[in-house]
Amino acid sequence: xxxxxxxxxxxxxxxxxxxxxxxxxxxxxxxxxxxxxxxxxxxxxxxxxxxxxxxxxxxxxxxxxxxxxxxxxxxxxxxxxxxxxxxxxxxxxxxxxxxxxxxxxxxxxxxxxxxxxxxxxxxxxxxxxxxxxxxxxxxxxxxxxxxxxxxxxxxxxxxxxxxxxxxxxxxxxxxxxxxxxxxxxxxxxxxxxxxxxxxxxxxxxxxxxxxxxxxxxxxxxxxxxxxx
Numbered sequence: 001x002x003x004x005x006x007x008x009x010x011x012x013x014x015x016x017x018x019x020x021x022x023x024x025x026x027x028x029x030x031x032x033x034x035x036x037x038x039x040x041x042x043x044x045x046x047x048x049x050x051x052x053x054x055x056x057x058x059x060x061x062x063x064x065x066x067x068x069x070x071x072x073x074x075x076x077x078x079x080x081x082x083x084x085x086x087x088x089x090x091x092x093x094x095x096x097x098x099x100x101x102x103x104x105x106x107x108x109x110x111x112x113x114x115x116x117x118x119x120x121x122x123x124x125x126x127x128x129x130x131x132x133x134x135x136x137x138x139x140x141x142x143x144x145x146x147x148x149x150x151x152x153x154x155x156x157x158x159x160x161x162x163x164x165x166x167x168x169x170x171x172x173x174x175x176x177x178x179x180x181x182x183x184x185x186x187x188x189x190x191x192x193x194x195x196x197x198x199x200x201x202x203x204x205x206x207x208x209x210x211x212x213x214x215x216x217x218x219x220x221x222x223x224x225x226x227x228x
Contacts, residue, residue, distance in 0.1 A: 036143065069118060074145040076152050076211070077103050078111050082135070083209045085121060085128045086202070092126050101209075153213045180222060190214050 008014035025035045073079070080101050084090050090097075098108035112128070115121040122129045160169055178186065197212065 070143075070149075071145040072114060072118065073111075073120070074149045075111070076149070076156060077101050077107065078115060079135075080209045080211075081108075081111055081115060081128075082120060082130050085130050090128045092123055092128050153211065154215075156211065157213060175219070180218075183216070186216065190216070 005014065009016055021038055022035070024030075025038065030038075081097060084097065084100065092112070094105055094109035094112060097103075097112065098105045101108070103111075112121065116123060119131055120135070122131045157171075161171060194212070194214075
C-alpha cells in the first residue's frame, strides 16, 4: 500500500475490507489466534440479512450466522434438523429425529435444545418450526469450525458413495483449466446455481434431507505470486 492509503486508514477516513485485513496479517505474520479474533470482529459487524437476486426478479433471503453461532452448530445434523423442520410436520420428538438422521437419541435431543436456545427453531403446539428460512455463514473467513464442517461433508460423501445405491445419489466431477484470478467469479456462479437448486426442488412435498457439496480445488501447483 502507498503511504496515502495507510494514512487514510490510520486516520479512520478509509474502511478496511476483510480481504485487505487478512493480507496485512499475512504480510506481518500475525499469529493465528489474533487473526481469528480479527475475523470474528468482521463477522460480528457483517451479521445481518442478505438478499440474493435471481433471474426473473425473484430473490432468496438469507440470515447470516455469526462465527460464534456457527461454532456451536457446526455439526451436520443441526442443519439437517433445520431442513426437516422446514414444514409443519416435524414433531418435537428426539426419537423420531434420531431415527430419521441415523444419530443417537442423546445427540438428537441436545441438538434440538441447542437450536431452540439459539432461536433457530421455534416450538409451536409441540411442533418444531424454523425461525429463519435460510442461513449462511460469512464468506471469506477461514475458521476452524467451518473447516471442520467442510471436512465432515467430505466424510459424509464418502459414506454415501460406499453404501447408497445410484438411484438415490449422484456424484460427478469435472477437471478443467482455470485462472485463479477468476475463482471469485466462479464462486458467485456456484452460489447462484445453489440458490436456483433450492428454489426449484425444496418444497413441502420433499420428504428426505439431502446435502449437495461442490468442491473446487487446484490439482496443479499454484504459482507463488498468485498465493501472496
